[in-house]
Amino acid sequence: MRRITQPTPADPDPDAVGAGPRHEVTLGRRSPFAIGFFITLGALTAFGLVFGLYRISYVVLLVMLALYLALGLNPLVDRLSATGLRRGFSVFLVALGALAVLALAFWAVLPVAYEQINRLLLNAPSLLQELRANPQIAELDARYDGINRVSNFLTSGELLSGLFGGLWGAGQAVAGLVFSTMMTITLMLYILASMPTFTDAMLELAPASRRPRVRYLTREMFRRIGGYVTGLFIIITCAATVAFLFLTIVGLGQYALALAVVVALCAVIPLIGSTLSMIIVSIVAFTFSPTQGLVTLAFFLTYQQFDNYFIQPRVFQRSVSVPGPLVILAAVCGGLLYGLLGALLAIPSMAALMLLYREVLIPELNRR
Numbered sequence: 001m002r003r004i005t006q007p008t009p010a011d012p013d014p015d016a017v018g019a020g021p022r023h024e025v026t027l028g029r030r031s032p033f034a035i036g037f038f039i040t041l042g043a044l045t046a047f048g049l050v051f052g053l054y055r056i057s058y059v060v061l062l063v064m065l066a067l068y069l070a071l072g073l074n075p076l077v078d079r080l081s082a083t084g085l086r087r088g089f090s091v092f093l094v095a096l097g098a099l100a101v102l103a104l105a106f107w108a109v110l111p112v113a114y115e116q117i118n119r120l121l122l123n124a125p126s127l128l129q130e131l132r133a134n135p136q137i138a139e140l141d142a143r144y145d146g147i148n149r150v151s152n153f154l155t156s157g158e159l160l161s162g163l164f165g166g167l168w169g170a171g172q173a174v175a176g177l178v179f180s181t182m183m184t185i186t187l188m189l190y191i192l193a194s195m196p197t198f199t200d201a202m203l204e205l206a207p208a209s210r211r212p213r214v215r216y217l218t219r220e221m222f223r224r225i226g227g228y229v230t231g232l233f234i235i236i237t238c239a240a241t242v243a244f245l246f247l248t249i250v251g252l253g254q255y256a257l258a259l260a261v262v263v264a265l266c267a268v269i270p271l272i273g274s275t276l277s278m279i280i281v282s283i284v285a286f287t288f289s290p291t292q293g294l295v296t297l298a299f300f301l302t303y304q305q306f307d308n309y310f311i312q313p314r315v316f317q318r319s320v321s322v323p324g325p326l327v328i329l330a331a332v333c334g335g336l337l338y339g340l341l342g343a344l345l346a347i348p349s350m351a352a353l354m355l356l357y358r359e360v361l362i363p364e365l366n367r368r
Contacts, residue, residue: 255284
C-alpha cells in the first residue's frame with residue numbers, strides 16, 4: 001500500500017511579494033519626537049557656532065590683518081633669503097626696518113601734534129569771538145548763545161575728559177590698542193617666519209589629485225594680496241610727496257614733514273583717509289591764517305577726489321586685478337560691517353574672491 005506524504009510547507013521566501021521584512025524598524029527611528037529633537041539639537045549647534053564666531057570676529061580680523069601684512073612683507077624676506085641669509089634673520093631685518101620707519105614717523109609727528117593742539121585750544125576762543133563780525137552768525141549767536149557755549153566747552157577741560165568717556169575709558173582704549181597691536185605684530189612675525197610651512201600645511205588639506213591646481217591658486221592669491229600692499233605703498237608715497245611739496249609752497253615748510261607723515265598714515269585708510277588728513281592739515285593751516293587754511297582746504301579737497309576716483313582704483317586694478325567700482329564697493333561695505341579693520345581687509349579679500357570667481361567658478365560653469 002502506497003503511503004501518501006504531504007508536502008511540508010517551505011520557509012517563506014524573504015524576496016517574495018508581500019513577504020514582511022526580516023527585521024522590523026524600531027519606532028524610535030521614525031518617532032516625530034526624535035526627529036524634532038535632532039533638528040533642534042542641530043539648529044542649536046549651528047546657532048552656537050555662528051554666535052561664537054560673532055563674538056571672536058575681532059580676533060579673526062586681527063588674524064587676517066596679520067596674514068595680509070605677512071604676505072605683503074614676504075617678498076622682501078624672500079629676496080633677503082635668496083642672498084644666503086637664514087629666513088629667521090631675514091624676518092628680523094625686515095621687521096626691524098618697518099618698526100624703525102614707524103618710530104621715526106611718530107617722532108616727527110608727536111611734537112608738532114602736541115604744539116598744534118595747544119595752539120588750537122589757546123586760539124580757539126579768540127577765533128570764535130571773531131566770528132561775531134559776521135552779521136548772520138552774530139544774529140544766530142544772540143539767539144542761541146552758541147559761541148560762548150563752545151568757548152566754555154573748550155576752555156573748561158570737558159573736551160579732554162569726555163573724549164574717551166573719562167580717564168577709565170581712555171585707559172581701556174589705550175589698553176585695547178596696545179593689545180591689538182602686539183597680537184597683530186606677534187602673529188605677523190610668526191606667519192612670516194613659517195611661511196613655507198604655513199603654505200604646505202594649507203596644501204595638505206586639499207586632495208592629492210588637486211594639489212597642483214590648489215598650489216597655483218594659493219600662490220596667485222598670495223601674490224595679489226602682496227600686490228595690494230605694494231599698491232598701498234604707492235598711494236601713500238604719492239599722497240605724502242604731494243602734501244610735502246604743497247605745504248612747503250604755501251609757507252608751512254617747518255611743519256611740512258610732520259604733516260606729510262600724518263597724510264601718509266591717514267592714506268592707509270581706504271576712501272576716508274584722504275578726508276581725515278584734509279581735516280587735520282586744514283585745521284593746522286587755519287591756526288596760522290584764514291587764507292592759508294582756505295587754500296589748503298581747497299587743495300586737499302581737490303586731491304581727495306583725484307585720489308578716491310582716479311589713483312586708488314587704477315592702482316588697485318593693476319596690482320590686485322580688481323575693477324575700480326568693486327574696490328570702492330568693497331571698502332565701503334567692509335567699513336560699514338567692521339569699521340577700520342573691515343575697510344583695510346576688504347580690498348585684498350575682494351582680490352581673493354575675484355581670483356576664485358575667474359579661476360574656479362567661471363570654468364566650472366563653462367563645463368556644464
